[in-house]
Amino acid sequence: MANRAASDRPPIVALIGNPNTGKSSLFNALCGGQARVGNYPGVTVEHKTGRMLVANSAFKSIELVDLPGTYSLSARSADEAVSVEVLCGEMPSVARPDAVIVILDATNLERNLYLLSQVLELQIPTLVALNMWDRLEKEGMRLDAEKLSDSLGVRVVCTSASKRIGIAELQSALLELLDRGPGADSQGILERSALASATFPEAFRNSVDELEAWFVSQGCPLQRFQIERLLIDDSQAHSHRVIPKRIASAVADRIGQTREHLASNGVSIPLFETRARYGWIKQRVAGVVERQAREQRVSTSDRIDRWLTHRWFGLLFFIGLMFFIFQSITGIASWPMDGIGFASQWLGQQVESMMGPGPLRSLLVDGIIAGVGAVLVFLPQIAILFFFIAVLEDCGYMSRAAFMMDKFMSALGMSGKSFLPLMSSFACAIPGIMATRTIENRRDRMVTLLIAPLMSCSARWPVYVLMVSAFVPKQAVLGGWVSVQGAVLFAMMCLGALVAIPVAWLLKRFVFPGEPSTFIMELSSYKWPSFRVVAMRVWERVLSFIARAGTLIFVTSVLVWAAAYFPGDHSLLDQTTAKLETEQASPNADPAKIQAWTSQVNQLKSDLIAKSFLGVAGQWIEPIVRPLGWDGKIGVAVLASFPAREVIVATLGTIYSLGGAQDETSDGLAENLRSATWPDGRPVYTLATACSIMVFFALCAQCVSTLVTIRRETNSWRWPIFSFVYMTTLAYLGAWIVYNLMSAWLVP
Amino acid sequence: MAVTTLNDLQAGQSGTILDVEGNDSLAARLLEMGLIPGELVEMIGQAPMGDPVEFSVVGYRLSLRRIEARRVRIERT
Ligand SMILES: Nc1nc2c(ncn2[C@@H]2O[C@H](COP(=O)(O)OP(=O)(O)OP(=O)(O)O)[C@@H](O)[C@H]2O)c(=O)[nH]1
Ligand SMILES: [Mg+2]
Numbered sequence: 062m063a064n065r066a067a068s069d070r071p072p073i074v075a076l077i078g079n080p081n082t083g084k085s086s087l088f089n090a091l092c093g094g095q096a097r098v099g100n101y102p103g104v105t106v107e108h109k110t111g112r113m114l115v116a117n118s119a120f121k122s123i124e125l126v127d128l129p130g131t132y133s134l135s136a137r138s139a140d141e142a143v144s145v146e147v148l149c150g151e152m153p154s155v156a157r158p159d160a161v162i163v164i165l166d167a168t169n170l171e172r173n174l175y176l177l178s179q180v181l182e183l184q185i186p187t188l189v190a191l192n193m194w195d196r197l198e199k200e201g202m203r204l205d206a207e208k209l210s211d212s213l214g215v216r217v218v219c220t221s222a223s224k225r226i227g228i229a230e231l232q233s234a235l236l237e238l239l240d241r242g243p244g245a246d247s248q249g250i251l252e253r254s255a256l257a258s259a260t261f262p263e264a265f266r267n268s269v270d271e272l273e274a275w276f277v278s279q280g281c282p283l284q285r286f287q288i289e290r291l292l293i294d295d296s297q298a299h300s301h302r303v304i305p306k307r308i309a310s311a312v313a314d315r316i317g318q319t320r321e322h323l324a325s326n327g328v329s330i331p332l333f334e335t336r337a338r339y340g341w342i343k344q345r346v347a348g349v350v351e352r353q354a355r356e357q358r359v360s361t362s363d364r365i366d367r368w369l370t371h372r373w374f375g376l377l378f379f380i381g382l383m384f385f386i387f388q389s390i391t392g393i394a395s396w397p398m399d400g401i402g403f404a405s406q407w408l409g410q411q412v413e414s415m416m417g418p419g420p421l422r423s424l425l426v427d428g429i430i431a432g433v434g435a436v437l438v439f440l441p442q443i444a445i446l447f448f449f450i451a452v453l454e455d456c457g458y459m460s461r462a463a464f465m466m467d468k469f470m471s472a473l474g475m476s477g478k479s480f481l482p483l484m485s486s487f488a489c490a491i492p493g494i495m496a497t498r499t500i501e502n503r504r505d506r507m508v509t510l511l512i513a514p515l516m517s518c519s520a521r522w523p524v525y526v527l528m529v530s531a532f533v534p535k536q537a538v539l540g541g542w543v544s545v546q547g548a549v550l551f552a553m554m555c556l557g558a559l560v561a562i563p564v565a566w567l568l569k570r571f572v573f574p575g576e577p578s579t580f581i582m583e584l585s586s587y588k589w590p591s592f593r594v595v596a597m598r599v600w601e602r603v604l605s606f607i608a609r610a611g612t613l614i615f616v617t618s619v620l621v622w623a624a625a626y627f628p629g630d631h632s633l634l635d636q637t638t639a640k641l642e643t644e645q646a647s648p649n650a651d652p653a654k655i656q657a658w659t660s661q662v663n664q665l666k667s668d669l670i671a672k673s674f675l676g677v678a679g680q681w682i683e684p685i686v687r688p689l690g691w692d693g694k695i696g697v698a699v700l701a702s703f704p705a706r707e708v709i710v711a712t713l714g715t716i717y718s719l720g721g722a723q724d725e726t727s728d729g730l731a732e733n734l735r736s737a738t739w740p741d742g743r744p745v746y747t748l749a750t751a752c753s754i755m756v757f758f759a760l761c762a763q764c765v766s767t768l769v770t771i772r773r774e775t776n777s778w779r780w781p782i783f784s785f786v787y788m789t790t791l792a793y794l795g796a797w798i799v800y801n802l803m804s805a806w807l808v809p
Numbered sequence: 810m811a812v813t814t815l816n817d818l819q820a821g822q823s824g825t826i827l828d829v830e831g832n833d834s835l836a837a838r839l840l841e842m843g844l845i846p847g848e849l850v851e852m853i854g855q856a857p858m859g860d861p862v863e864f865s866v867v868g869y870r871l872s873l874r875r876i877e878a879r880r881v882r883i884e885r886t
Pocket of ligand 2: 105
């Protein structure tokens with residue numbers, strides 16, 4: 062505290078608590094932040110800071126840090142380790158917090174107090190937020206917060222973070238805590254004798270004393286709590302961070318000896334700690350909580366559960382739900398899509414009517430509007446997809462899905478824990494890969510992380526929807542309930558997940574063999590999804606989609622346009638186009654002239670694109686992609702979409718706007734694709750080609766951000782390279798098989 | 810007095826926890842999650858394929874695999 066005043070930086074306050082207790086909701090309420098909220102354990106997996114402005118105080122603002130949830134400070138997974146590191150001041154990017162708010166779920170006090178009992182040992186000023194206060198009554202409980210505050214010796218504030226109740230009280234309690242000078246009374250720091258560690262066996266406490274002195278003699282003074290963790294936890298992660306390499310082996314010896322000594326004195330590590338802490342908790346909560354006997358209340362959550370995890374109804378419901386989501390995305394989203402598609406075409410025509418033919422107009426119309434516009438068309442579908450995802454995440458079904466899939470996942474050598482990151486990879490692989498931090502078992506985590514990019518993320522939607530709407534017949538079957546287009550989309554969605562099954566099995570078998578993992582997971586209770594949470598999630602994704610279209614996709618579109626425009630001489634084309642446009646605009650147009658010039662324009666266009674950089678590159682690539690049923694243009698478009706999958710739609714948009722046939726009825730990219738031909742006049746795109754492109758994109762690793770995230774989470778380039786190679790190979794093989802099967806069967 | 814393990818409870822049955830077997834980190838984790846001696850546990854149901862199992866303990870729902878549930882000794886009530 063003293064050195065904070067000196068450096069004049071805002072005080073840092075960490076929010077910590079068990080998973081799913083409302084830390085991120087409280088963070089958002091306190092500082093207007095945008096942390097992700099969801100009703101399952103493990104939503105937050107990294108620390109996130111936000112600034113809370115305060116008036117009438119010694120400091121102008123407070124820096125809040127939202128942390129991943131953890132059940133204890135013996136971190137068992139990578140996300141829990143983040144919380145422990147921040148709290149102990151071991152995280153390089155965050156200074157040691159000046160105060161902590163421990164968020165307790167009021168409906169589950171005893172288990173939540175376990176973490177508090179450990180946090181108190183850190184001797185940081187502490188405040189307790191007793192959250193979910195609104196749920197107490199429904200659960201048939203009564204809780205005396207004042208009594209709890211007295212018995213803990215820490216200030217307790219009752220809050221309902223999601224309803225924004227008790228936030229002002231929490232703020233003023235926090236300011237009071239921070240304003241008190243060091244050494245003042247009731248700072249939220251307990252006397253040693255009042256801590257749970259005071260009830261540890263005497264032999265253990267003596268050993269910690271000895272080790273404390275020993276570490277000082279080694280020139281590496283440690284906090285008492287850190288020494289206790291070294292002795293108790295068998296994970297080596299913590300010791301790597303706090304102990305300098307030069308004494309690492311001496312420390313390991315010393316710890317080993319001490320453990321043996323303790324074992325011979327009847328101290329059973331690690332069990333004595335949990336026993337002692339729960340003993341401490343029992344004393345503190347005596348007379349604080351009153352619970353009705355379970356028989357007196359019927360939990361709606363349990364009743365819903367009986368159905369949703371039912372032997373066969375549960376699985377049926379799960380599959381039906383997924384199918385319903387895909388069907389409604391194709392159904393509901395078509396009209397706003399038509400609207401946006403119309404708008405971007407209208408914009409193109411406006412530009413064409415305002416300026417004469419030339420490179421600048423071509424850049425605007427063919428490069429930017431046809432490229433970026435083609436991707437923006439998918440905005441409504443992305444919004445609808447994320448609406449469904451947000452509802453699923455916030456209603457409490459996600460942890461049930463993990464529960465139901467555990468048996469299946471364990472057949473692959475993993476656990477239900479892996480299912481949640483995989484589910485979120487259906488939105489985007491990047492948060493999915495980050496979410497693997499919640500998996501305790503390192504080998505499970507690696508396998509999950511490597512198969513996550515196979516799940517059908519939202520960036521694949523544009524590719525699928527474009528191909529499906531252009532080449533799959535618009536028909537309804539089964540009495541109009543199922544559309545063929547919807548069914549093909551559904552199949553594409555499932556493809557990656559189905560391929561992931563053998564891949565996971567092989568990886569687990571040959572690359573990461575090991576002991577089976579455990580599945581100890583809290584199941585959150587069902588509730589109505591909150592409007593704020595759902596709206597924020599959709600809004601955030603819509604913004605990031607637009608941002609991507611404006612940056613990454615914009616740049617690639619311009620580059621692809623340049624490659625397809627240069628180095629040819631466009632003067633003859635521009636002249637002819639100008640003549641054609643004046644003729645079309647004149648009241649007594651001559652149809653014969655229009656026809657002649659149109660075909661001349663089309664001929665010139667396709668000659669120019671064939672001689673452009675892109676056309677030449679296409680000729681090089683064509684032999685490689687020919688077996689997949691693609692021409693050189695598709696080959697180049699696919700190569701150019703290495704930064705992100707949806708870029709393919711933009712590059713195809715640009716290529717066919719520059720080189721595509723121009724006629725009166727041409728409406729948009731889908732039409733341009735349908736009218737593309739090989740030199741001999743056969744159409745390039747058949748149903749088989751479209752499916753081969755879709756299968757390629759279902760399985761390929763065309764996403765730079767995913768590869769970069771894999772590199773960051775695994776700390777090595779080996780795994781992103783491995784992912785890229787294995788996925789591209791699968792994609793090529795898959796596309797080849799599908800193209801050949803379909804052209805053999807479908808061609809009469 | 811009928812001493813069994815959590816694994817032997819049927820849906821709707823409950824018991825009082827006696828202790829958690831073993832003193833490895835799995836046992837510590839189970840304790841951390843609130844499976845403390847003296848607490849009442851009820852079995853709520855099982856996943857479609859019989860494993861894992863959902864329990865109600867200290868006011869929340871916990872999922873355990875059968876092999877983990879076998880570690881927790883209880884007295885039926
Ligand atoms: N009824 C009620 N629900 C709440 C309250 N606070 C949060 N929630 C809900 O609880 C769920 C979890 O909230 P989060 O803020 O994501 O919890 P968290 O602690 O950040 O969770 P992790 O990041 O997974 O550790 C969400 O569905 C919230 O809407 C509250 O005071 N009352
Ligand atoms: Mg959170």
